[in-house]
Amino acid sequence: MNNTNHTIYPNVLASIGNTPMVQLMNLCPEFNLNIYGKMEAFNPGGSIKDRTAKNILMDAIKKGQINKDTTIVESSSGNMAVGLAQTCLMYGLKLIVVVDPLINQHTLKILKAYGAKIEKVTTQENGSYLNARLNKVDHLLKTVENSFWPNQYANHANPEAHYSTMREITEALDNQVDYLFAATSTCGTIMGCAEYVKQHSLNTKIVAVDAMGSVIFDQAPGKRLIPGHGAGRPSQLIDKSCIDEVMHITDKECVEGCHQLLQREAILAGGSSGAVVSALQKLAPTLPTNANCALILCDRGERYLDTIYSPEWLNQHFPESSELTKPQTLSYQWA
Numbered sequence: 001m002n003n004t005n006h007t008i009y010p011n012v013l014a015s016i017g018n019t020p021m022v023q024l025m026n027l028c029p030e031f032n033l034n035i036y037g038k039m040e041a042f043n044p045g046g047s048i049k050d051r052t053a054k055n056i057l058m059d060a061i062k063k064g065q066i067n068k069d070t071t072i073v074e075s076s077s078g079n080m081a082v083g084l085a086q087t088c089l090m091y092g093l094k095l096i097v098v099v100d101p102l103i104n105q106h107t108l109k110i111l112k113a114y115g116a117k118i119e120k121v122t123t124q125e126n127g128s129y130l131n132a133r134l135n136k137v138d139h140l141l142k143t144v145e146n147s148f149w150p151n152q153y154a155n156h157a158n159p160e161a162h163y164s165t166m167r168e169i170t171e172a173l174d175n176q177v178d179y180l181f182a183a184t185s186t187c188g189t190i191m192g193c194a195e196y197v198k199q200h201s202l203n204t205k206i207v208a209v210d211a212m213g214s215v216i217f218d219q220a221p222g223k224r225l226i227p228g229h230g231a232g233r234p235s236q237l238i239d240k241s242c243i244d245e246v247m248h249i250t251d252k253e254c255v256e257g258c259h260q261l262l263q264r265e266a267i268l269a270g271g272s273s274g275a276v277v278s279a280l281q282k283l284a285p286t287l288p289t290n291a292n293c294a295l296i297l298c299d300r301g302e303r304y305l306d307t308i309y310s311p312e313w314l315n316q317h318f319p320e321s322s323e324l325t326k327p328q329t330l331s332y333q334w335a
């Protein structure tokens with residue numbers, strides 16, 4: 001793919017999308033597969049959620065649900081909040097982000113830097129912070145005049161944002177995408193990609209990569225350490241008939257996948273990227289020779305430096321994986 005891009009964008013939001021595709025030569029060298037990573041960390045806010053946040057707000061502006069005086073209210077402790085903060089700042093919209101005590105401190109600083117107002121719930125309700133956050137959103141929507149909830153778990157402008165994610169992947173690979181690996185939470189990414197595949201009658205097999213302990217695909221809820229993929233509530237956007245394979249990845253496999261991506265491809269990515277790498281490696285022995293596999297790598301690794309990439313954290317949670325951080329030799333071919 002020719003990634004030379006000399007476009008001058010009218011503003012930072014216009015530079016969202018058209019992220020690079022990178023060939024991943026070293027992930028599964030024992031199998032004859034063509035593996036590509038869609039580098040969503042290249043979005044200006046650092047993740048795939050820039051696309052979602054922008055599309056949801058643009059859609060609401062078009063529909064007249066938002067005007068210049070609207071306050072956006074959302075419950076998110078991660079990439080969606082950052083994406084919203086970026087788009088809200090650009091449009092001069094007020095934003096209240098409802099978070100809980102588990103929020104990553106670096107993300108909190110990013111949100112404050114973008115000017116978002118933070119409302120922190122401090123106690124769990126009906127056994128979870130998620131319920132407490134949603135109740136707080138409900139309260140804010142009732143009490144803050146002219147407020148709007150993007151509601152990414154049910155808003156169809158969420159999957160719609162990822163129609164172009166799949167179009168970019170498909171065009172980069174000349175319509176030959178045999179397998180797409182996408183991590184799931186709201187299921188906006190995977191459903192937008194699946195919709196594109198269906199509408200263009202492509203033969204792409206869609207592999208959903210979920211976290212062990214996530215309830216999206218009818219598993220019992222369980223404790224999860226890594227934020228990003230997985231969900232504690234069902235998605236209202238998913239159509240399971242569009243998904244060919246579901247893979248549940250443990251926290252340990254997810255962490256191992258992140259370190260392989262780093263050590264074998266020099267890519268410092270977030271947790272869900274490690275999950276898709278692990279899913280690919282599990283499925284690889286069953287895939288046909290020369291299959292084109294596209295992996296959506298959703299965000300960058302900086303916000304995981306105190307967890308996935310911290311030797312102390314690794315030692316605390318996965319002492320048996322202490323070898324993970326040892327550098328490996330990349331197979332770069334010097335001239």
Ligand SMILES: Cc1ncc(COP(=O)(O)O)c(C=O)c1O
Pocket residue numbers: 047049078079080183184185186187188189190227228229230270271272273298299
């Ligand atoms: C890092 C990361 N990976 C994967 C996902 C899942 O994407 P989606 O909500 O579109 O299913 C998210 C969602 O926030 C995320 O932040």
